[in-house]
Amino acid sequence: MAEGRSTGEYWPNEIHRVLKEAKVRQMGYVPDAGHGALIDLFQADREVVSTVLTTEEEGVAIAAGAWLGGQRSVLLMQSSGVGNCINMLSLPAIARFPLLILVTMRGEWAEFNPWQVPMSRATQPALEAIGMKVMRAETAEDLIATVQAAADFAFDGDQQVAVLIGQRLLGRKKW
Amino acid sequence: MNAVPKLARRDAVAALLKDRKDLLVVTGLGSPTYDVHAAGDRDDNYYLWGAMGAAALVGLGLALAQPKRRVLVVTGDGEQLMGLGGLATIAAARPRNLTVAVIDNQHYGETGMQASHTGRGIDLAAIAGASGFVTAVTLRTLDEIAAVAPSFNEEGAGPRLYVIKVAADSPPRSMPSRDAVFIKNRFRAHLGFPPG
Numbered sequence: 001m002a003e004g005r006s007t008g009e010y011w012p013n014e015i016h017r018v019l020k021e022a023k024v025r026q027m028g029y030v031p032d033a034g035h036g037a038l039i040d041l042f043q044a045d046r047e048v049v050s051t052v053l054t055t056e057e058e059g060v061a062i063a064a065g066a067w068l069g070g071q072r073s074v075l076l077m078q079s080s081g082v083g084n085c086i087n088m089l090s091l092p093a094i095a096r097f098p099l100l101i102l103v104t105m106r107g108e109w110a111e112f113n114p115w116q117v118p119m120s121r122a123t124q125p126a127l128e129a130i131g132m133k134v135m136r137a138e139t140a141e142d143l144i145a146t147v148q149a150a151a152d153f154a155f156d157g158d159q160q161v162a163v164l165i166g167q168r169l170l171g172r173k174k175w
Numbered sequence: 176m177n178a179v180p181k182l183a184r185r186d187a188v189a190a191l192l193k194d195r196k197d198l199l200v201v202t203g204l205g206s207p208t209y210d211v212h213a214a215g216d217r218d219d220n221y222y223l224w225g226a227m228g229a230a231a232l233v234g235l236g237l238a239l240a241q242p243k244r245r246v247l248v249v250t251g252d253g254e255q256l257m258g259l260g261g262l263a264t265i266a267a268a269r270p271r272n273l274t275v276a277v278i279d280n281q282h283y284g285e286t287g288m289q290a291s292h293t294g295r296g297i298d299l300a301a302i303a304g305a306s307g308f309v310t311a312v313t314l315r316t317l318d319e320i321a322a323v324a325p326s327f328n329e330e331g332a333g334p335r336l337y338v339i340k341v342a343a344d345s346p347p348r349s350m351p352s353r354d355a356v357f358i359k360n361r362f363r364a365h366l367g368f369p370p371g
Binding site for chain 2: 025052060069087088
């Protein structure tokens with residue numbers, strides 16, 4: 001069990017509930033330990049189509065197509081994946097597609113792998129540079145409220161929003 | 176080595192769309208966008224002017240959201256080469272209502288006709304077939320296109336990809352609106368969705 005997990009053990013269930021209430025019907029993801037439980041919940045959910053991606057920017061394009069076809073979606077990735085998305089984020093930026101991305105942070109809290117640090121440092125500035133609204137949560141309680149607000153902002157406010165999930169909340173990676 | 180393709184791209188795209196019923200069409204940046212526009216501007220066309228690599232995946236998201244409709248993506252070899260991983264993603268998703276047509280002139284037409292990988296032997300249809308597309312073939316004539324185009328209106332056993340070898344010519348640009356919000360809302364209105 002990861003450190004600090006006990007207080008937020010059920011946050012993936014709550015996020016899943018919040019996203020269902022927000023009428024999310026598609027989910028795109030690159031496999032990620034921090035999002036693992038949420039990915040499992042969506043894959044078991046027959047009302048949501050889950051699409052596994054080879055690289056994160058594919059999910060930005062799929063989300064645009066989903067919206068063209070009348071569906072709301074969510075995209076799950078790690079902070080390293082944000083760097084893969086930048087040019088593709090031109091599409092929601094210029095066409096004003098609603099976009100909701102949940103980003104698990106690496107490289108910022110009890111990180112043992114220095115290769116995660118540069119993109120971790122660049123994640124928020126890079127997202128803001130391409131025009132995304134960035135929100136951040138460090139506790140499970142805050143995360144649930146933040147995802148709720150981000151979903152409203154994205155789907156009702158036609159915005160592109162990323163929620164950064166602090167590595168402190170996710171806990172220490174065990175090997 | 177195959178002969179240099181002679182087929183004119185505008186003729187090829189017109190033939191692709193000739194039997195179109197209520198197909199939803201997504202176009203990749205550059206010449207494919209101009210080619211589809213030249214065949215007739217329609218509300219159910221979604222034109223991309225950037226986000227290279229996106230077209231086939233916008234088509235996937237649309238196909239998943241609209242399982243009762245058929246979706247045709249018209250893109251180029253340069254864009255699909257940038258999105259090779261996307262072929263694996265589409266194949267894994269297995270949409271039965273998505274066809275990707277790659278207009279392959281073996282060059283990067285927008286940037287000065289530099290040779291692309293497909294002109295150096297890389298076979299996009301073989302890559303798609305190995306990925307799991309249920310149909311993945313290369314077409315070289317209008318007759319071959321005419322033989323398959325009606326099937327785009329029908330559901331398949333899984334995703335389909337056609338590479339259409341065309342001459343490296345540059346017909347006059349036929350440009351749709353570059354206002355991406357307008358094109359998006361026009362497309363959504365066609366499907367009965369409000370602006371947004």
